[in-house]
Amino acid sequence: xxxxxxxxxxxxxxxxxxxxxxxxxxxxxxxxxxxxxxxxxxxxxxxxxxxxxxxxxxxxxxxxxxxxxxxxxxxxxxxxxxxxxxxxxxxxxxxxxxxxxxxxxxxxxxxxxxxxxxxxxxxxxxxxxxxxxxxxxxxxxxxxxxxxxxxxxxxxxxxxxxxxxxxxxxxxxxxxxxxxxxxxxxxxxxxxxxxxxxxxxxxxxxxxxxxxxxxxxxxxxxxxxxxxxxxxxxxxxxxxxxxxxxxxxxxxxxxxxxxxxxxxxxxxxxxxxxx
Amino acid sequence: xxxxxxxxxxxxxxxxxxxxxxxxxxxxxxxxxxxxxxxxxxxxxxxxxxxxxxxxxxxxxxxxxxxxxxxxxxxxxxxxxxxxxxxxxxxxxxxxxxxxxxxxxxxxxxxxxxxxxxxxxxxxxxxxxxxxxxxxxxxxxxxxxxxxxxxxxxxxxxxxxxxxxxxxxxxxxxxxxxxxxxxxxxxxxxxxxxxxxxxxxxxxxxxxxxxxxxxxxxxxxxxxxxxxxxxxxxxxx
Numbered sequence: 001x002x003x004x005x006x007x008x009x010x011x012x013x014x015x016x017x018x019x020x021x022x023x024x025x026x027x028x029x030x031x032x033x034x035x036x037x038x039x040x041x042x043x044x045x046x047x048x049x050x051x052x053x054x055x056x057x058x059x060x061x062x063x064x065x066x067x068x069x070x071x072x073x074x075x076x077x078x079x080x081x082x083x084x085x086x087x088x089x090x091x092x093x094x095x096x097x098x099x100x101x102x103x104x105x106x107x108x109x110x111x112x113x114x115x116x117x118x119x120x121x122x123x124x125x126x127x128x129x130x131x132x133x134x135x136x137x138x139x140x141x142x143x144x145x146x147x148x149x150x151x152x153x154x155x156x157x158x159x160x161x162x163x164x165x166x167x168x169x170x171x172x173x174x175x176x177x178x179x180x181x182x183x184x185x186x187x188x189x190x191x192x193x194x195x196x197x198x199x200x201x202x203x204x205x206x207x208x209x210x211x212x213x214x215x216x217x218x219x220x221x222x223x224x225x226x227x228x229x230x231x232x233x234x235x236x237x238x239x240x241x242x243x244x245x246x247x248x249x250x251x252x253x254x255x256x257x258x259x260x261x262x263x264x265x266x267x268x269x270x271x272x273x274x275x
Numbered sequence: 276x277x278x279x280x281x282x283x284x285x286x287x288x289x290x291x292x293x294x295x296x297x298x299x300x301x302x303x304x305x306x307x308x309x310x311x312x313x314x315x316x317x318x319x320x321x322x323x324x325x326x327x328x329x330x331x332x333x334x335x336x337x338x339x340x341x342x343x344x345x346x347x348x349x350x351x352x353x354x355x356x357x358x359x360x361x362x363x364x365x366x367x368x369x370x371x372x373x374x375x376x377x378x379x380x381x382x383x384x385x386x387x388x389x390x391x392x393x394x395x396x397x398x399x400x401x402x403x404x405x406x407x408x409x410x411x412x413x414x415x416x417x418x419x420x421x422x423x424x425x426x427x428x429x430x431x432x433x434x435x436x437x438x439x440x441x442x443x444x445x446x447x448x449x450x451x452x453x454x455x456x457x458x459x460x461x462x463x464x465x466x467x468x469x470x471x472x473x474x475x476x477x478x479x480x481x482x483x484x485x486x487x488x489x490x491x492x493x494x495x496x497x498x499x500x501x502x503x504x505x506x507x508x509x510x511x512x
Contacts, residue, residue: 166349170404173323173341174363174411184362185351 013265019258027073036064038071038224047241057243060236069247071224076252079140079218080205084198086144091151092194096182098152099159110156113149121146122208129217136219139212143205151197158193162186192270199263203256210252226252276301276447277322277339277415282331284317291317293471294331299415301336304441304448306458306479308494309468318468319419319451337414344420346400350392356403357388363410373410380443381406382436398429402436409444417449422457434460456498459483467491 026033042062048054056065098109121143128142129135162168163186171181212218213227221232226248233244277299284292292314299305307315320326322333323341343349350359360374378385381402392400401421408416418437422430434457441448441461450462458465458479465482467475467490475488486492 166343166345167351169325170341170343170349170407171351173325173339174366174407176366185353188353189351 009261010265013261016258016261019254020262023073023255023258024077026070027077030070030074034064034067034070036067038063038068039222040064047236047239050243056247057241059233059244060239060241065243065247068224068229069226069251072226072229072248073251073255075136075219075223076206076210076226076255079136079209080202082140083144083147083205083209084201086141087147087151087201088194088198090144091148091197092155092187092190094148095152095155096159096186096190098156099163100178100182100186106156113152113156116146117149117153119146121150122211125208125212126215126217129212134217134220139209139218143208143212147201147205151194151201154197155190155194158190159186162189192266196263196267196270199259199266203260203263206252206256206259276303276336277449278332278334279318279322280332280334282318282321282333283329284314284321284326285329290471292321292328295468295471295473297466297473297476299447299449301414302441302445302447303464304450304462306450306452306462306465307468308452308455308458308465310453310494312470313468314471315451315453315468316419319417319449322415322449323417335415338411339415339417340408340411340413341417341419342401342404342408342421344423346397346404346424347392349404350400350407352392355389355391356383356395359403359407360410363407367411369410369412377406377410380409380440382432396429397425398432401425401433405433405436405440409440409446412444413446415447415449417451419451420453421450423452423454430457437461454498455483455494467494 040063042058045054045058045062046060048058048062050057054064054066056069058064059068094109094113098106124146125139125142129139132138168181168185171185209218210227210230213225214231216231219225219228221228229248230245230252233242233246233248236242236244279298280296282292282295283290295314295318297305297307307318309315317326319341321328322335323339325341354362356378357374360377361371364371364373374388375385378388383399383402383406387395387399392403395403405421421437422433425433437448438461440446448461450458452458462479465476465479466473467482467488469490475482475486475491482491483495486495
């Protein structure tokens, strides 16, 4: 059962789509819509409460939280986006290749993916980040690798079903080559399912990357990143100023829920469509 | 034009086709009849190159195309009728202007060119599949249970279309079917297969009216004829 089984959630899907659009626009337009420089320090104005000048207040260094939240949307969205695009491309390529050639190649690929699948993605990403250094790229690459089997398993099953439909044989009898059949017929027919898989993966990737940032293995201060903001706001919570952690956490939750709701709606629309 | 000699196909020890020979002359039409599992579809797939024979030879002078049983899945669901035919015409270096002629040949309204498969009926889809096969101007067309998935009234239309298309293009047919009643409309000769072997062959009229083999006699007897009355209707009186 998905969240969409709940009527309220189902009706909220258009609303979620609008939120997704707003978040994406915010990320693209960040430098133009943020009221302040996200890194401009103003110690005299630290821990400012909500006001017209600072709608979400300021953090321990007096930086405008709204501006940091707006700028933070960039890395917070770019990370998961890179993960799902990379994992989707690699996963779909492996899946279609395995389904097309079958036999020992498919068996080998499936077992290899099973092994990778058994390894928790977040643990893999944390380990890699700890070994090869923190930053933006390392956790994103590690998480991309971890997401490949998730997408490849679903896509392989779909590609196998698709590959065995008579229209593929009709194209082979027509004399079309494997490349052309895969690129012009298999890929376009599998694309809707791949998009859905990527959209669902996006939410998970976002939570994982925020967790990695929270643990201090992702982006480093003074970068404005939602996961990092949640972590950096911790001491302030004890000081009685929870705005930073809370607003960043709310941004992560709202974005993940909105993207996942839209993705699940797409899944019910395109996910099982084979004919 | 097509000459199949001593064809043999084994799947992991099971014998699907066991020494089958038949021939189709240029422009001819041969039916291969048999029940499920008789090996007739395997023969068709070997002739079109979709499968390799374990032993035996297939000699073909010219090109071959195939029409499949299931019209619902033998077309790419994302491709319009026009897109499907244009792709095949371009691949075989034929002029795109033949598209309209092809639609006319298979009796499809030219306005259906922009339709997707899901917008077409089973019969219409099978017409598209036949047009796609004929687009390559093959010398041989293999029809694998091409009307089996269609309603009886649609079957008749497609069978008539096949007769007309053969007359118009001179293509030869290898007509694979389990249904003897459709054979005489389309074919001049017939090969009867059972358990991977040819049990009888000859002109359709002779084989249907004076079957020599017991298996053929049972097949012929199982076909409803004009005047045939369902037993329950008789009992009601």
